[in-house]
Amino acid sequence: MKIQYINNFSISINEKFIFEKHEFTSNNFDNPFSLDEFDINIIDLNSIWENSNSENIYDIDIMNDLKSLKDMMANSKKTIFLLIIPFNQQYRYTKHSIRGKYTSYEILKDIILQFSKIPEFLLGRNFNVGFLKYERTQTFITNEDLLYADFYFSGINEFLTKSNSDKITTIKLKDKIYITTLNFCFNSEFFAKNIINFLKKINLIEDQTIIPEWIYEINLLNDKEKKQEINNQIAIIKDAQIKIKDAQEILKKNLHFKSILYSTGDELVNVVFEILEKILDYNLSDFKDNNHEDFLIKKPDITFIGEIKGVNGSIKSANISQLEVHYRSYLDELEEEKIEEKVKALLIINPNKNRKLEEREKVHQDQINLATRNGSLIIQTYDLLKIFEAFEQKKLTTEKIEEIFINKIGLLEFEKDFE
Incomplete structure (x- = not known):
């Protein structure tokens, strides 16, 4: 049986x-x-x-x-x-x-x-x-x-x-x-x-x-030979099964991070938080959302204040203006408390979330110009994933990523800005 x-x-x-x-x-x-x-x-x-x-x-x-x-x-x-x-x-x-x-x-x-x-x-x-x-x-x-x-x-x-x-x-x-x-x-x-x-x-x-x-x-006849053959093949199969299972776990984890290409709301925010924590070497577990900015990352030389959004359509001026409101509000708080702090505003956004990447609209020049005037930076989730990929492959350091986030305004483009 x-x-x-x-x-x-x-x-x-x-x-x-x-x-x-x-x-x-x-x-x-x-x-x-x-x-x-x-x-x-x-x-x-x-x-x-x-x-x-x-x-x-x-x-x-x-x-x-x-x-x-x-x-x-x-x-x-x-x-x-x-x-x-x-x-x-x-x-x-x-x-x-x-x-x-x-x-x-x-x-x-x-x-x-x-x-x-x-x-x-x-x-x-x-x-x-x-x-x-x-x-x-x-x-x-x-x-x-x-x-x-x-x-x-x-x-x-x-x-x-x-x-x-x-x-x-x-x-x-x-x-x-x-x-x-x-x-x-x-x-x-x-x-x-x-x-x-x-x-x-x-x-x-x-x-x-x-x-x-x-x-x-x-052991009679060819028992010994066949037993050894079976043991050899079982060892090969076990090794292959372990490798397959390990690869499946990695793919499952990758799928989790790739969810920022189609998700919105808390699901998007939670995964973006995981990525930001890794690439900027920062713990966001104590951050409290008071219905203002989506994140606040205080590094020794810079504070990143940001919005995280997933939208069905393209990036709108209202998205950038909302970020500017939170940015200015935070500056006012610093001024009231007489605190000097260098602050940079980041808009992490997943536009056209229901479309394939190749079918998504490019960011309009008007929105790039508005972000440039405000001194803020638009980061699309695909570019954030490419940064994360390079970081995991040890091709980028936290210091280099911070440098780009600080100095770049307008629209971040991974292929151009991280050459």
Whole structure:
């Protein structure tokens, strides 16, 4: 029997092992093998309950992987599916964009109707969200082996396993689809044993003579050569998987920064803050937006005051004038407090945000002239990204960037100003 265990545990990157002659392959949701290569595919919904963006259950971080898996399931022809309902755990959502910590959480038992939408999404309307109820139970899968569950199925007539308290913990949903609430503890040394005993109990595996472990230690025929060949290829695959995962993480991070080419509002401001903090070596976490300027960066020799905007159309004179109002207001405050300070106004703007870069309008000369007269500097988000790219590649220093920001007025053009 070939079994693929699909889960969200970081340790399982194409991990393979044999138990009682059954071959287990463990893969994450983002890299499962073709489902029909296996007799049984076990889909474990534990440890997927994180949502960096919102409370909406359909926005959980692995939703794209689940969509791909759903398509694979729909296109499979022969494999059997076992879906594992998660144990009671936290659903963490809304990650702080700067600190990287989740700000909110719910316990799954308190949001059964919401979290049940994920198995319903994978299985279609055959899975009724009203099936699940919360109650901690114990179920014997053999005379000695006991498994725990935090949820059970209600309103079901036919079942495959029941708890000691007569609660249904495993059902057959339809042909080739089984669902269980039992917790198999992947990190436990008994995981494979529990899975096999469970599959035997629900008649997906027939009891056969167990191959003794010592037989695998005997090398005859060309065993030794083939074992070495397998180990070599597994090492290559693991290395490739790690490199792919690392590259995917970098691309995901790059996509986060590239969002300033289409975003607006707080989303735009937060990412621009991250970039400014890096390229100007400054901490903006203490900055408070008092509905005046969008940022204030006080360096030893210069203070940068600025506006951050994302607009559907081209840059307007009103955008530059608004920056000038905040600039003059800040100068008035300095004068009242009798503080001498060199100040430079920056307008960081994402114009034509819904258009491709090559289709965006050039900044009109009137707006460039107005910024020049005001002594301010317009920085389009694409040019800010190019500066950030050069900084990350160590082609630009903070000192050089500050120098350009201080001395340049009108419109910043990366290709010309950072030659």
